[in-house]
Amino acid sequence: MTDETCQWQGWRQATERALYGPGGFYLRPEGPAGHFRTSVHASPLFAAAVARLLREVAEELGTAEADLVDVGAGRGELLAGVLAATEGSGLTVRAYAVERAARPAGLDDRVVWTDRPPRGARGLLFANEWLDNVPVDVAEADAEGTVRYVEVRADGAERLGAPVSGPDAEWLARWWPLREPGARAEIGRPRDEAWAAAVTSLAAGRAVAVDYAHVRDSRPPFGSLTGFRAGREVPPVPDGSCDLTAHVALDACADPGPTGGPVGEGHAGAPGAAGPVLPAAELLTQREALRRLGVSGERPPLALASTDPTGYVRALAAAGEAAELTARGGLGDFLWLTQRVPPTTDR
Ligand SMILES: C[S@@+](CC[C@H](N)C(=O)[O-])C[C@H]1O[C@@H](n2cnc3c(N)ncnc32)[C@H](O)[C@@H]1O
Structure with missing residues (x-):
């Protein structure tokens, strides 16, 4: 075994390295579409629905020019689809792809490629299957009921580490209490912070996060961390060979509250300075959200x-x-978290 393979790390650190470190899974040329289908790849109807949503937001803002910020943009497929769908509609779209991977060759010149959301955007910030790839730590209750961080090696072996404390413990107590020995949870705090940073980058409009998700009454008792490679679900091994993903506690993202942590300037997901106060949220299934946008x-x-x-x-x-896109037991069960940012919001 190499030194790196022998090293024990928390899942957050191990995932960060495996997905976004040198040679990381998401930095490879084939991009996410090489390994799984999101709604964006499933049908152009999805981009058409996002285009409709963008038009709605532009109307609300009383403008014929709107920003579309796609966070976790993959290879820019959604933006390309929305630009095509709004062609000749009278709406001018300023498109931003927020991505950790490099800009792909051949992408429409109108798309601005950036590693952080532009500040002060007016329009729609949309994040499809982004938050499930924001690395998180995993916690497990040991035989005595003490909740500990799960540590992992690059070959996927796990052991229990130090007791969870501080803001992580507060987050678990508020959003995902672990009561039984063996119960596991993903500590969603970094996602709350990432989402709050994205929402607060908007000057006006709507922020929408779409993901595999759960809410307090439906948390999976043993968590949902898993891997994907070449279209198949595989054991989560943080060696860069597969996607590492866990469903998102979207109710917590909507309301980071006192333990949500600091939010401010920086990379999408990077902590900053001020505490987040997010506008009121709406949570819908994708089935319902797309039905409202005319997809049936x-x-x-x-x-x-x-x-x-x-x-x-x-x-x-x-x-x-x-x-x-709307199937029960499939993409239709995804949740859409929407937060409306009124133009008057002080930021
Ligand atoms: C599952 S893919 C989704 C791609 C696309 N949104 C789609 O629906 O097909 C997640 C993407 O989020 C990107 N990503 C993860 N964390 C990010 C961050 N903090 N800032 C920008 N992009 C990020 C990854 O590089 C990856 O391309």
Whole structure:
């Protein structure tokens, strides 16, 4: 075993290295689409729905020019789709891809590629499957019920470390108490901070985070940390060979409160100076959020097949894609966290 393989680290540090360190999983040329399908890849209907949402936000702001900030933008696929969907609509979109990976070749020149959200954006900040990739520590209650950090080696072996204390312990007590020996949780505090930093970068508009998520009444008793490689779920091993992801406690992100930690300037997710006070939040399933934006899996009327066979086939294909985006037990169960930032908010 190499020195690195032998080293024990908390999951947050190990994940940071495996995903974003030298040769890290997310910095590779194939990008996320090389390993799994998000809603963005599943259908252009998703980008069209985001374009509709952006138009709504622009109307609310009374402007024909709006910012679209895509946090955790992958290879810019969503922005490319929204730019295409808004072409000729009269809305000017200023598109920002916030990403830790490098700008891909061939991306639309109109997309600004950056490693942090622009300050003072007016429009829509959208983060699809970003927060589940913000590294977090894992905690487990030992045989006596003491809650300890889980430490991991680069080969995936685990052991229990020091007792969880300080803000992490406060976060667990508030959002994810561990009562039984063996119970595990992902400590979502860094995600709360990352989300609050993203929301507070907006001068006006809406911030939307879409992710695999749970709320206080539905936490998984043993956590949800897992790996993905080449389209398959695999054991989470922090060696850079696979994605490392855990569902997001989105109710905590919505309301970081006293233990949410400092938020301010910096990389998306980097702690800063001031305490966050986030605007009121709404949590919806993707099924409901997309339905509101006009995406439904309803099949076209059969009569269309005889009057407009080509239109019928097209509508049928769209209904199939919409059904995938809104499916129970699949993408439709994702949660959309929306926070509206009124123009008058002092920041
Ligand atoms: C699961 S992928 C989602 C990509 C895209 N949003 C989609 O839905 O297809 C998560 C992306 O978030 C990026 N990411 C993670 N943490 C980030 C951060 N702090 N700032 C910017 N990008 C980040 C990763 O590099 C990765 O490309």
